[in-house]
Structure formats: structure tokens, C-alpha cells
Amino acid sequence: MFSNLRQSMSAWIIKKIQRYGPHRVSVLGKTYEISENVFNPRFYYTSILMAKNIKVLSDEVVLDMGTGSGIQAITAGQTASKVIAVDINPEAVRFAKRNIIANRLENRISVIQCDLFSSLDSGHKFNVILFTPPYLEGVVKSSFDHALFDPNKELVYRFFRDAKDYIKPGGYVQMLYSSVAGPERILEIPQQFGWRHSLMAKEKTFTEEFLIYKFILV
Ligand SMILES: C[S@@+](CC[C@H](N)C(=O)[O-])C[C@H]1O[C@@H](n2cnc3c(N)ncnc32)[C@H](O)[C@@H]1O
Numbered sequence: 001m002f003s004n005l006r007q008s009m010s011a012w013i014i015k016k017i018q019r020y021g022p023h024r025v026s027v028l029g030k031t032y033e034i035s036e037n038v039f040n041p042r043f044y045y046t047s048i049l050m051a052k053n054i055k056v057l058s059d060e061v062v063l064d065m066g067t068g069s070g071i072q073a074i075t076a077g078q079t080a081s082k083v084i085a086v087d088i089n090p091e092a093v094r095f096a097k098r099n100i101i102a103n104r105l106e107n108r109i110s111v112i113q114c115d116l117f118s119s120l121d122s123g124h125k126f127n128v129i130l131f132t133p134p135y136l137e138g139v140v141k142s143s144f145d146h147a148l149f150d151p152n153k154e155l156v157y158r159f160f161r162d163a164k165d166y167i168k169p170g171g172y173v174q175m176l177y178s179s180v181a182g183p184e185r186i187l188e189i190p191q192q193f194g195w196r197h198s199l200m201a202k203e204k205t206f207t208e209e210f211l212i213y214k215f216i217l218v
Pocket residue numbers: 039040041046047050065066067068069070071072086087088089092114115116132133134143146147148155
């Protein structure tokens with residue numbers, strides 16, 4: 001009950017920030033353009049914390065699932081040999097492409113609009129898959145709502161079910177989750193599909209604690 005109220009309040013505040021906050025922002029020395037319908041990488045600590053914890057090697061191929069503004073793809077693209085960024089929201093795809101070009105990384109990063117892995121060739125395998133999923137309970141009614149809501153954790157379920165076909169041997173998933181959304185439940189889902197987790201980082205803000213997990217296949 002308390003958790004539901006808290007989650008509804010979070011969604012309400014986020015939508016106000018999306019609407020009235022600046023649509024050109026700087027994060028970790030890079031500038032991102034977004035619209036009201038693209039997740040703002042400056043105002044939610046999740047984007048910054050995830051970006052700070054990306055450690056990708058120069059020979060690695062990376063998938064940025066749910067790219068939004070493109071922040072994680074652009075961060076990984078500084079070092080990775082190749083990055084594919086995916087988002088279900090066509091407006092996010094448009095802005096991610098624009099931000100990638102502005103950062104002169106278009107030769108290394110490509111962007112695809114699709115639902116999770118649905119348009120990826122099954123021959124594609126990645127060393128690292130990055131994912132900052134939506135985690136609030138709620139109904140998806142608009143393209144932006146994809147950035148907020150994952151009712152019954154159905155998206156995370158489908159993600160871990162399918163990700164095992166796209167990971168290279170020895171590769172890993174790096175995923176951020178929040179203490180307000182039942183992180184213990186989220187660990188049971190990947191376990192069912194043979195993923196084992198370890199904690200890469202955690203940070204507490206005054207509203208919640210954010211956890212970054214690393215998942216490998218066992
Ligand atoms: C919380 S936002 C994170 C955005 C960005 N990665 C960041 O760190 O700022 C989640 C993103 O996942 C995308 N998304 C949600 N459901 C998706 C799906 N089924 N397939 C692909 N992307 C999806 C949303 O549109 C949104 O851009």
C-alpha cells in the first residue's frame with residue numbers, strides 16, 4: 001500500500017520533470033538533447049549511476065537495451081569496439097541517434113527501434129548487455145510510460161528469458177534496480193533462467209537505494 005503510493009508519487013514527479021525540466025542537459029561532461037517523451041538522463045540518478053559504473057574493454061561488443069537518450073550507449077561507445085542500442089519508443093530512438101551523431105560516435109553505435117531482442121539477428125552476440133529497466137508498477141498508456149512502468153515485472157522476465165541467446169560465453173548483463181521496486185523479487189527471475197548475480201555497486205539517495213547487479217550464465 002505504502003509502496004504503491006510511493007511509486008505513484010514518483011511517476012507523477014517524473015512526468016512533471018519531463019514536461020517542465022530542461023530538454024538539453026549535461027551529464028558527465030556530455031550534452032544530451034531529449035524531449036518530454038524521452039527519459040531525462042540528468043534528473044534521475046539511475047542514468048548517472050549506471051554510466052559511472054560502465055567498464056567496457058576496447059575489444060568488447062555491447063548491447064544497450066532501453067537506450068532512451070543514448071547515455072549508456074554513448075558512455076560504452078567511448079571504449080567498446082561496437083555498440084547496438086535498442087528502444088521501443090521511436091522518439092527515444094530519434095534522440096539517441098541525434099546524441100550519438102553530436103558525440104561523433106555514429107561509426108561505432110547503431111540504434112534499432114524494437115521490443116527487446118525482437119529485431120536482433122540471433123547471430124548477434126554481446127560481451128556486455130546494459131539495462132536500466134523501468135521498475136514502477138503502473139499501466140503503459142503512452143510511449144514515455146515505457147520508461148517508467150513494468151507491470152508484474154513482465155519486461156524483466158522476458159529480458160532474462162531471451163538475453164541468454166545473445167550473450168557471448170563469459171559475457172555479462174549489467175542491470176540497475178531500485179529498492180522501491182522489490183529488488184529481491186527481481187533476482188528470482190534471472191535465477192529461473194540460469195543467471196547468477198553479484199552486486200557491482202549500490203548507492204543510497206534520500207528517496208531510495210539503487211543497486212547495480214552483474215549477471216552471468218552458469
Ligand atoms: C528507465 S529508462 C532508461 C533510459 C536510459 N538507458 C538511461 O539510463 O537513461 C528505460 C528505457 O527502456 C525503454 N524500454 C522499455 N520497454 C522496452 C522494450 N520492451 N524494448 C526496448 N526498450 C524498452 C524505454 O522506452 C526507456 O527508454
